[in-house]
Amino acid sequence: MAGTVVVVGHGMAGHRFVEELRAGDRAGRWRVVVAAEEPRPAYNRVELSSYLAGRPAADLQLAAPGLLSDPLVQLRLETAVVSVDRAARTVACADGTVIGWDALVLATGSRPFVPPVPGRDLPGCFTYRTIEDLDALRAAAVPGADGVVVGGGLLGLEAAQALRSLGMRPHVVETAPHLMPAQVDAGAGRLLGRLVAGLGVRVHCGRGVAHMAPGPGGRVGEVTLTDGAVLPARVVVFAAGVRPRDELAGPAGLARGERGGFLVDERCRTADARIWAVGECAAVLGRCHGLAAPGYRMAETVARQLLGSRSAVFPGADTSAKLKLLGVDVAGFGDVHAASEGAIEFVRDDRAAGTYAKLVLGPDGRTLRGGVLAGDARGYMALRALLGRELPDAPERLLAAAE
Structure with a gap:
């Protein structure tokens, strides 16, 4: 009889794990149950901005029809896991169902970081993470109006491009002295700032957001920066990084990394030999990786272990x-x-x-x-x-x- 592996989350890393396991499991040793919190199967978040440019959501879907119809794969959409019982080897879902497992793969991903500034909950404030986020942003966009992006990294510049594609005038606010501080040095960051400013993006580096105030109708109307400057804002997009979703760790008695995430070893395995973590929620030897490629390598590593490899380890992250x-x-x-x-x-x-x-x-x-x-x-x-x-x-x- 096949064992049951439960995958908590169906983002890019969780989906890659399912693909790799099924591709290598020709004997049908594992039945896969995926508990997916979102209302749709996994899609390519890296290409999310192309959705605002007119690309159909179906084009971003990662799951091939053959995988979705696989009798050894059960995909449960809108199914949030709320607790893990390690002794009973079960997960409890928000809808009241309980799913048993022989192996558990945590692929809960991350959530957008929203700075705790006054006004962050005003209507017109958005995150940039899901297709639903982009639908809401498109509905709120006003061509010709100003929009503020909080965060000048990769995602922040993508969000600025999204506002431009919607006809808005984007501002980018970054606390670091230059754009993309994690990926490039000061010289490249300053050049990038000059070049994007020439494209109509107003760049505000070395400053943060102090607070946001409502405008007409109670929606966000302006953003005050830490140096006192005030920016008009019809919409505000938070793209200031992510935080690993590891809320299942504490109640389950699983360790977290120093900066969050399920703490796992070089095999992506927790202290419980039957539980693994992959993707943005995994703190491999204490470090989380917020890119798709490392998540894919983690997923492949865990799939190989469940297929019998004793030598499979996470090879590390290539951030190039x-x-x-x-x-x-x-x-x-x-x-x-x-x-x-x-x-x-x-x-x-x-x-x-x-x-x-x-x-x-x-x-x-x-x-x-x-x-x-x-x-x-x-x-x-x-x-x-x-x-x-x-x-x-x-x-x-x-x-x-x-x-």
């Missing part, structure tokens, strides 16, 4: 990325902040051309440890391939050749 944000090319790989011991920076900043490039080298001045490109990222693939290796040419010639 090449992106086009608001039409501007940005890329970063390796030690973008030159934080490693003895790091040497080689910078090429061409303000006239609107490009910025940096290579981070080891103490020997030859081994590539990381890099940042902004304005022109055509050299990303070639340079990233050299990561950890000795450069074949002088840094200035490599960067010139990459343009």
Whole structure:
């Protein structure tokens, strides 16, 4: 008889786990029950902004028809798990049902972080996480009016682009001194700020939100920043990061990481040998990863274990990325902040051309440890391939050749 694995959550990582397990389980050793809190099957959140640009929601769906009709997969939509009983090996759902399990995979994801500022609950304030969030934002958008995005990272700039696509005038507020502080260094962040400002996005770095006040009809009308500046706002979008959803941990007696998330080892397994966590809710050796790719690697790691592998471990997260944000090319790989011991920076900043490039080298001045490109990222693939290796040419010639 097949064992039962319950998956709590059907986001991108949870779905990848189901795909990997079913693809490898030709003997039908496992029956999969997915408890999905959202009203629709897993979809591609990375491409969420394309939905506002007119792409049908069905195009974002990740679940193939064959998986949804698989007799060994039961997908229960709008089913929130409220507790885990480790002794009985059951989960209790908000609708009163109880599901038994032989293995449990927690894929609860994360929730948007909304700063605890006065006015955050006013009508017209939104998060940027689900299709339903975007539906609500589209309904509230007023072409020609101002909208404020709280957060100048990847998601914040996506949200700013979304407001532009809806005909609004976006402002981006970021507490760090420059945009995308987690992904690029100060030089690239400042260039990015100048370039997006030229596209009509008003950038307010080094400042936070103090409070929001209502306008006509009781909806949000203005945002006051920590330096006293007041921004008009028909809508406010919170895109200031996420927090892992780990509320099931405490009552179940499962440890959390120092910054939240279900604490798991390099096998993505909790202290309970029958419970794993994958995706944004998992604190692997204490660290959470907020990108899709690491979540996929975690899902694959756990699926292999349930299929009998004793050597499957999470290989770590590759945070390298090449992106086009608001039409501007940005890329970063390796030690973008030159934080490693003895790091040497080689910078090429061409303000006239609107490009910025940096290579981070080891103490020997030859081994590539990381890099940042902004304005022109055509050299990303070639340079990233050299990561950890000795450069074949002088840094200035490599960067010139990459343009």
